[in-house]
Amino acid sequence: MVQQYQSPVRVYKHPFALVMMAYERRFPTCPQIPVFIGCEVMLDEESEDGVVRTTERRCKLNVEAPYILKKIIGVDFVYFIQRNVLNRRNNILEIEAYNESFATRVTVIEKCKYFIHPENPEWTCFEQTASLDIKNFFGFENSMEKLAMKQYAQNIAKGKEIIEYFINQLKEEGITYVAPWDDPQKRSSEEEKKNVDENSELYSEKELCNTDNKLPSNREMQLSSDYIERYLGKLDMLQESKLVQLRHSIEELRGSSVPGYATLLRFLRATEFSVEKAREMLTQSLHWRKKHQIDKLLDEYEMPQVIKDYFPGGWHHFDKDGRPLYILRLGQMDVKGLLKSIGEDELLLLALHICEEGLHLMEEATTVWDHPVSQWTLLIDLEGLNMRHLWRPGIKALLRIIEIVEANYPETMGRVLIMRAPRCFPILWTLISTFINENTRKKFIFYCGTDYQEQGPGGLNEYINQEFIPDFLGGSSEEMNICEVYNMVPRRFYIFDATANSTYVMEGGVVPKNLYKVDLEGTTGEHEHSLYHSISLSRGQTHHVFIESDDPGAVLTWDFDVMRHNVIFTVLHKSRNSENGAISELPELAIGGDHEIVAAKELKDNYIKVEHSIICHDGESIQGTHIMQDTGTYVLQWQNQEDQVEFLPSISSHKAQLMYFYETLPAAHYRGSMMSLQSAISGRSEASSSLSR
Template sequence: MVQQYQSPVRVYKHPFALVMLAYERRFPTCPQIPVFVGCDVTLDEESQDGSIRTTERKCKLNVEAPYILKKIIGVDYVYFIQKNILDRRNSKLEIEAWNESFATRVSVIEKCRYFVHPENPEWTCFEQTASLDIKNFFGFENSMEKLAMKQYAQNIAKGKEIIEYFINELKKEGVTHVAPWVDPEKAQSPVDEKTMEKDETTKDVKSESATTKLPSINKIQQLSSDYIERYLGKLDLMQESRLVQLRQSMQELRGSSVPNDSTLLRFLRGREFIVEKAKDMLTQSLHWRKKYQIDKLLDEYEAPQVVKDYFPGGWHHSDKDGRPLYILRLGQMDVKGLLKSIGEDELLLLALHICEEGLLLMEEATTLLGHPVSQWCLLIDLEGLNMRHLWRPGIKALLRIIEIVEANYPETMGRVLIIRAPRCFPILWTLISTFIHENTRNKFIFYCGTDYQEQVEGGLTDYIDPEYIPDFLGGPSETNLTENGTVPKNLYKIDFENPTSDNGHSLYNSISLSHGQVHHVAINTNDVGAVLTWDFDVMRHNVIFTVLHEKNTDNIDTEKATTSEVSINDFDGKETLLKEWKEGVNCVKVEPSVVCHDGESIQGTHIVQEPGTYVLQWKNPDEGEFLPSISAHKAQLMYFHEVLPSAHYRGSMMSLQSAVSSKSFASSSLSR
């Protein structure tokens, strides 16, 4: 496998001639690089006018390898040939080095270049590329590759420091300036003012021509090592190299229309610094942004009034690392109401607008704080979360948002703080976590249990300054988030009454119940730990809802739950051949009865504790039973139910329900 490295541009704030003198001080030995034992000059010649100097050296390097490996390869030293071509006229030094030892087994090629900064003639730039190809090395290819890259990385890291060291040594000796090379012929020829003026004009043209061949100031700034550390953060050798390679690859593909370096770095991190994968991901994202005009979102997006009035989220200061902090009170969010009033596409647009705001705030934070801020922090309050948030269209919309955000905003999430997670949260987490990239999942921190205030004092303040703890969590900082709660039904515009599944059948069932009539949904299961879920809307009248259990394991499929449905007329005394379930007779109640009023939307869940038949029961009550009958009209309702297999929850179902510690991490307790 060929390992390749391409450095960012390193800038020495010293003139070229002075840097060259310091560079010569590195030879014949360099104490700062212990593996560089010494060198012999095998060629040193200059052109007739002295403008070109060519030097070749045979360099001796110590093999820093385990003793056993040294014994196997039979050498303590390896030799490299280094060829330098110094072009004094154009102030440029080009270096090429390759290995002489083991040349048939290993190929190492390094190319370096020193040149004058295109916009500041008093500065000098340095860049380098290298490739390592270990073809056959006594069966130690992987070991040698790791050793070679490790040693190379150490030497690269010291390279700039060494030049600075020798420049300082020269200054101690009183050498602060080295006169640039002058063409001997021009130095000896008398010139008049017109000739000088002509030469100056020619010089300007040549300078302009030379500049066009060198990286522009914009490129120098964006790819300099100082720029990377200041605006992007500390990167290791290969990460710097991959960033340079991706930028050059994107420039070849898109010309000047290349995203900024922080964006390139995010996509590289999102694909483990594999350049080709990052390039493919970024290219697809750029097509997506163009197709849907995402770049105009910040200027043109106007949140619907329903969002302004009922969406419980907003930006709130920053965390302790300077990351912009976004707060979402998901437990207070009326998912169904928002979807029915603005639709899935508008909710996605809202999420994308938040992401775009996050990018802008990160850029502002980087400028303000003087260090790179490339991610934002998300705090999600789950107080009030229940099964109504697992409404099927709502989950579908959430998964769509996650998929699009993961594909187009990789590595923008620095930390996700999940606050006041209730018992039903593992169900939601299991449904959505598989759609979240592992890098992002590992950034989730969960706070749960009953003594929440204690957790705030010992937990949240690890990540958020006490002065910025939100007021709804007992802190002093006002958030001004909406607390209006449920979206009024008169604002509904989208009809989710009859969504259809992939097979074209109705996802929701509609039934009518006469006065005193009961409807049962019987679910046979032997899957202990499975989760029964239900979601229904009472469209007319009042009903009583109950969940029952009959302990009967005969003929139950151990892999799947089987369902049957029946309506029973209790009020007219008619006999029925269909089975009837009655509390205290042949079954027990496992969830409290709920009186559901006209217009209510009910969601819920039950974890299977024992095998048998579980019954979802709706009843249009008799007069005087729980509540008076308001009329003789039939009750109408629309319902959906599902059994989620226990296999989806092993290792995660009880982790939050039984939590006693202040926090747990998704990577350790919820993702097994």
């Protein structure tokens, strides 16, 4: 099994030349890394112009392994070859190291790079990747893998400290500045620039930026070790690596539409840092968010009046860890009345709106408290809960909400405080607990009776400051400083009565029957309001969308996500001036059966491709445009990729699933450059492009 490691960017707030001098002091021995016994220089040469220096060392490392393992492998030391290439003009040091010992049994490859920070030329960045592949090691493959990764993690943790140690050592010796390398080419270029044109700033920029090595962009630089500590919290070496790997994996699928690192980290934690599982889970969630326009929910959601009047919940300050606190008085909720007055879908929208508010509140809290806040706390008061709350449609709606929230907002719940649980609560808990993720279930804390009123450990004030405990739970909310609260969090998220100095969480109550509007027996229970169409394609099936255009120069745009399997996407066109004259009428959607046979023959005989066919892989998000220069019929076509492999027997039927949206922009209404609208596919790999040609 191959173990991969990829580091975030680590930043030294020192100039590149000074860091390089500190780096050289690690050789020939480094007491700070006890396993590094020493090294011998096998090659040290420079290019004729002095720009590139290449150094090759044979490094000797002590084997930190159990005595019995040392005896079996018969060595106390292992040897690595390290090759350094320093480009003085571009200020880049590239390092590659690989094992010489046991090379036929174990493959270790490490690559590192030092380079100037793209935003601050006085800082130096460092990043590294490594892979470990143990093919055969005397039956001790698992043990060696664990030892190697443990030792590697220890060395990485020391890496930055060692550079800082030698920089401090240089300072003690009076060396605080090292002049950059004097580049003759740069000097001659500057002289020529002055002689030719005093305003040739563009030329100078091109000369200085003419590098062979691509540096990370500002967006890529966001994930530095400092950023992790400030905004994400403490992660170990492998967790940092998994986070970087997941980011790159999602970027390959979705181009620039990648969620923030805090979101990526939540999905990794939900899958125990499995990049593959997190990628699959996150991809499905991104599909869901796009289909239901979740990103617009905070701005466009209009809360029904029934919710405003009878829903007993709201945001209320923070817990002691700085997490936003949401209070729900479930025992006072008329579940049946709410469902019959607004319906299950509207109740789901309310839950999603609360979750979206929670995400924004966590971002605000991270800024306010100056430490990462990635979860929120839910306090559920069950006073008044009885058997009427176990109404079957209500339980069904609750389970559906739990399922959707668990899948799309993992690891956002930091703690769930269950207050004043009555005797019937165990029945409700038995019904719903099996649908709650095990990690989330561990975060539930139950209080029966008045146990929560105990002071000190075990009481509610262990988690919430006394002044923020709601008055209906015996707190002193009326004594809180309203001005301080407003300074902490945006007002649009706070739900309390500032004039009465008390928490503004409705007490609930029975919804009047005259407000009932929904026939629960007739509800579908599906929230399907979306701009996107969803389709499934079995083996041999193709999906077509036919668009008539009488507007030369109009723009056809499309946006679709492949949710399962692979599909082949093509854009076709049939001109009105074709030999057959008028266009035969075809259904907008033609899948399978006689319609498919008719459409296939019609397309083959009369339509031409106006966009190259592309293979769109599972998880990819595709966007594109086509300028409809000619009138006629245009066709968007999706085809199950298996249909192309006719000479292979189908072992199983793999359904492809996708959701799509398209629209046409009239030529008269478009005011931009037509060239900018030429088809641009995001999230499509180079491999896809080559396969489609």
